[in-house]
Each structure stands twice: as C-alpha cells, then as structure tokens.
Amino acid sequence: MDKILRQVQExxxxxxQVLLTTAAVLRxxxxxxxxxxxxxxxxxxxxDAIVGTLPMPVAxxxxxxxxxxxxxxxxxxxxxxxxxxLDAIAKTV
Structure with a gap:
C-alpha cells in the first residue's frame, strides 16, 4: 500500500501533465x-490527451x-x- 501511495504522490x-504535453506539441x-x-x-x-476522458469537474x-x-x-x-x-512551470503545479 505504501508503494502505491508513493507512486501516486510522485x-x-x-x-x-497538460503543460508538459503542450510543451511537447510546441517543440x-x-x-x-x-x-x-x-x-x-x-x-x-x-x-485532449491528458484530461479528455476524466470526469468533467476533474478536467x-x-x-x-x-x-x-x-x-x-x-x-x-x-x-x-x-x-x-512550460517544463519549468509544470514542476510547480
């Protein structure tokens, strides 16, 4: 259980993820x-790539x-x- 929690937190x-994907598109x-x-x-x-299939409030x-x-x-x-x-900002959000 601790391993799963640690993976989620990391x-x-x-x-x-949206910012990182946007950065990849711009590159x-x-x-x-x-x-x-x-x-x-x-x-x-x-x-679309990251939150497109998530529940609306989360997206x-x-x-x-x-x-x-x-x-x-x-x-x-x-x-x-x-x-x-965007790469740098993604580390802060």
Whole structure:
C-alpha cells in the first residue's frame, strides 16, 4: 500500500501533465514565433490527451490550474523557448 501511495504522490498533477504535453506539441516547430492562437491549439491537444476522458469537474480543475500557470505570450518568444518555460512551470503545479 505504501508503494502505491508513493507512486501516486510522485506522479505529476493533471495540470502539470497538460503543460508538459503542450510543451511537447510546441517543440514540433520549436523555431517558430509563438502566437496566442497556436498556444491555444497546443493546449487543446494537451487537454485532449491528458484530461479528455476524466470526469468533467476533474478536467475543468486541471485546465483552470494549467491556464492560470501559463506565462504571457510575447511575440518574440519561439515555440521552443515557451516549451522550456512550460517544463519549468509544470514542476510547480
């Protein structure tokens, strides 16, 4: 039982998993400048992959936490640079 509890506690939160998946999607075209619409699309892929089959209250909570953790989109940042930010933020949510 302790082993199972430890595994659950060590697993990233759903919000963190959404951010990490979003970062992976952004890395596909790492050198391109990031536009807010592209971030929304990548976040949508992350949401579908991680919380798409979870009960609605759990999914909504995870997405609210993930969105609240997003840094502002600056038109000088690339997909890859933003992905690095998401990786770091995912460790805190």
């Amino acid at each position: 697993q990233p939160s759903y919000a963190a 596909i075209q790492a050198g391109r400048p990031l536009h807010p619409r592209i971030l929304d699309i990548a976040l949508g892929f992350g949401a 909504v909570d995870a997405m609210d936490r993930a969105r609240a953790a997003l840094p502002p989109v600056d038109d000088t940042v690339t997909h890859g640079e933003y992905a690095l930010l």
